Amino acid sequence: MNLARDAQKAGARVGLGSDRITIDGGKPLVGRIEVRGAKNLATKAMVAALLGDTPSLLQNVPEISDVHVVMRMLDAYGVAVTQPAEGELLLDPANVEKAHFAQIDALAGSSRIPILFCGPLLHRLGEALIPDLGGCRIGDRPIDFHMDALRAFGAIVDKSYEGIRITAPDGLKGAHIELPYPSVGATEQVLLTAVRAEGVTELKNAAIEPEIMDLIAILQKMGAIISVEPNRTIFIEGVDKLDGYTHRAIFDRNEVASWASAALATDGDIFVAGAMQQEMMTFLNIFRKAGGGFDIQEDGIRFFRAGELKPVVVETDVHPGFMTDWQQPLIVALSQADGVSVVRETVYENRFGFTDALNEMGAHIVVHKSGYDSPDWRVPKRPLEQVAVITGPSQLHGADVMVPDLRGGFSYLIAALTAQGRSTVSNVGIIARGYERFVEKLGQLGAEFSID
Known part of the structure; x- marks a missing residue:
C-alpha cells in the first residue's frame, strides 16, 4: 500500500485540496467545534x-x-x-x-x-x-x-x-x-x-x-x-x-479526546459539541489528573486547563480502560507537564513510532520497546507491549514532519499548534480518514495556518 498516494486521494475526497499544512504555533485554541458519528x-x-x-x-x-x-x-x-x-x-x-x-x-x-x-x-x-x-x-x-x-x-x-x-x-x-x-x-x-x-x-x-x-x-x-x-x-x-x-450513530470518542488534548497542550479552551460524559468517563479522569478542567453541558463538553499540567501514569486497555487511540494526542499535552509521565501501551506494539518526530521538535520521550515490569501496573502483562516515558515541560519548536498514521498524525497537528515557530505537516490526507473537516475546525478555533 502506498500511504502517500492513499493520503492524497483521501484528502481530495474530503476537500483538503492539498496534502500539506503549514502551522504557526504557540497560540491557544479557543472556540466551539462539533463532532459527529464515530x-x-x-x-x-x-x-x-x-x-x-x-x-x-x-x-x-x-x-x-x-x-x-x-x-x-x-x-x-x-x-x-x-x-x-x-x-x-x-x-x-x-x-x-x-x-x-x-x-x-x-x-x-x-x-x-x-x-x-x-x-x-x-x-x-x-x-x-x-x-x-x-x-x-x-x-x-x-x-x-x-x-x-x-x-x-x-x-x-x-x-x-x-x-x-x-x-x-x-x-x-x-x-x-x-x-x-x-x-x-x-x-x-x-x-x-x-x-x-x-x-x-x-x-x-x-x-x-x-x-x-x-x-x-x-x-x-x-x-x-x-x-x-x-x-x-x-x-x-x-x-x-x-x-x-x-x-x-454514536459520537466519535476519539475525536473528542483529540480536541480535548489540543486544548490541554495549547492552554486553550474548546467546547466540543456532540460529546457526552458517559462514554468519556475514563478519559475525563485522566484529563483531570493531568491538570485539565471540563464542564459537562447538555449539548457537549468544554475542555480547558484548570491549572499547571501535572504528570500522570496511563495504561491503555480495552474498554472500559483507557483507549489506545487516546494516548497519542495526550502524549503531546504531557510533554508540557512538569515532571515525568508514563504511558504503557498494551494494545498495539508500534504505536509509539510517532514520538521520534516529537523528540525532534524538542520533546523528551524515551520509548522502552520491550516495556518494563512494575508492581504498580494494573493492566495484565501482554506480549509486545511498550512503555513511553515523557519528561517535561519541554519547549517544542517548529519542524517539518510527515504523518505516519491517523492518531499520530493528529498528534503532530497538536504538537505544531503547541510549538513556537512554524511547522509543516505533510501527508495530512491520512488524518482525513477519521477526523471530519479538521482543517475547517482548526480555523474555527483560531489556529494560524495555511494550506500549501
Missing part, C-alpha cells in the same frame, strides 16, 4: 445494511474518507447509496450482486473494513473474496481471529494470490467462540455473521466498547436477538431475515 461505528453500520431486506437510514454520519471508501465498496456490490440530507446515508441492498475482485481490491487499499463484509456477503451471496488489508501501520493486526471465527460458523477459508476466498456451501451455523483477546474487529465479525446463522452463537471474551453496543443496537433494530451477559459474554440467536434500520 468512525468506528459508522463504517460498520454501513456494512450491516447488507444484512437487511429493506433500506437502512444512518444518521449523524461523519464526512471522512473511510466512509467514502465503504460507500464505494457498497456501490460495487450493488447497494444503492444516497444522501437524503447532510450527515445521512440511505443504503438500499435490494440489488446486491457479486463484485469484480479487482474493483474491490482497488477500493480497499486504505481501509481494513473489507474483512467485515465476510459474514453479510456469505449470507447474501454465498461467498466473499477479501483482498490484502490496509489501514494504519501501528502494529500487528492479525486477521486470524476473524478467520477462526468464520471457520467456527462452518465457512471454508482458502488463501490465494488474489486474497482470501471464503465460502459456506452448507450454510452458516451458530457456534461457541472464545476470543483469545477482546478484539473489537473480531467481535464485530461474529455479530455480523451470527445474526443470520442458524442456531445460537455464544461469544466469550467479547469487546464491549460503546461502538460495539451501538452496533448491537442497530442489529436489534433490524430484528436480531442479542443478549449481552456479564464477563464479556454475548449470545446471538440467529434469525431467518432482517429488515433495514434507522439509527443515529
Whole structure:
C-alpha cells in the first residue's frame, strides 16, 4: 500500500485540496467545534445494511474518507447509496450482486473494513473474496481471529494470490467462540455473521466498547436477538431475515479526546459539541489528573486547563480502560507537564513510532520497546507491549514532519499548534480518514495556518 498516494486521494475526497499544512504555533485554541458519528461505528453500520431486506437510514454520519471508501465498496456490490440530507446515508441492498475482485481490491487499499463484509456477503451471496488489508501501520493486526471465527460458523477459508476466498456451501451455523483477546474487529465479525446463522452463537471474551453496543443496537433494530451477559459474554440467536434500520450513530470518542488534548497542550479552551460524559468517563479522569478542567453541558463538553499540567501514569486497555487511540494526542499535552509521565501501551506494539518526530521538535520521550515490569501496573502483562516515558515541560519548536498514521498524525497537528515557530505537516490526507473537516475546525478555533 502506498500511504502517500492513499493520503492524497483521501484528502481530495474530503476537500483538503492539498496534502500539506503549514502551522504557526504557540497560540491557544479557543472556540466551539462539533463532532459527529464515530468512525468506528459508522463504517460498520454501513456494512450491516447488507444484512437487511429493506433500506437502512444512518444518521449523524461523519464526512471522512473511510466512509467514502465503504460507500464505494457498497456501490460495487450493488447497494444503492444516497444522501437524503447532510450527515445521512440511505443504503438500499435490494440489488446486491457479486463484485469484480479487482474493483474491490482497488477500493480497499486504505481501509481494513473489507474483512467485515465476510459474514453479510456469505449470507447474501454465498461467498466473499477479501483482498490484502490496509489501514494504519501501528502494529500487528492479525486477521486470524476473524478467520477462526468464520471457520467456527462452518465457512471454508482458502488463501490465494488474489486474497482470501471464503465460502459456506452448507450454510452458516451458530457456534461457541472464545476470543483469545477482546478484539473489537473480531467481535464485530461474529455479530455480523451470527445474526443470520442458524442456531445460537455464544461469544466469550467479547469487546464491549460503546461502538460495539451501538452496533448491537442497530442489529436489534433490524430484528436480531442479542443478549449481552456479564464477563464479556454475548449470545446471538440467529434469525431467518432482517429488515433495514434507522439509527443515529454514536459520537466519535476519539475525536473528542483529540480536541480535548489540543486544548490541554495549547492552554486553550474548546467546547466540543456532540460529546457526552458517559462514554468519556475514563478519559475525563485522566484529563483531570493531568491538570485539565471540563464542564459537562447538555449539548457537549468544554475542555480547558484548570491549572499547571501535572504528570500522570496511563495504561491503555480495552474498554472500559483507557483507549489506545487516546494516548497519542495526550502524549503531546504531557510533554508540557512538569515532571515525568508514563504511558504503557498494551494494545498495539508500534504505536509509539510517532514520538521520534516529537523528540525532534524538542520533546523528551524515551520509548522502552520491550516495556518494563512494575508492581504498580494494573493492566495484565501482554506480549509486545511498550512503555513511553515523557519528561517535561519541554519547549517544542517548529519542524517539518510527515504523518505516519491517523492518531499520530493528529498528534503532530497538536504538537505544531503547541510549538513556537512554524511547522509543516505533510501527508495530512491520512488524518482525513477519521477526523471530519479538521482543517475547517482548526480555523474555527483560531489556529494560524495555511494550506500549501
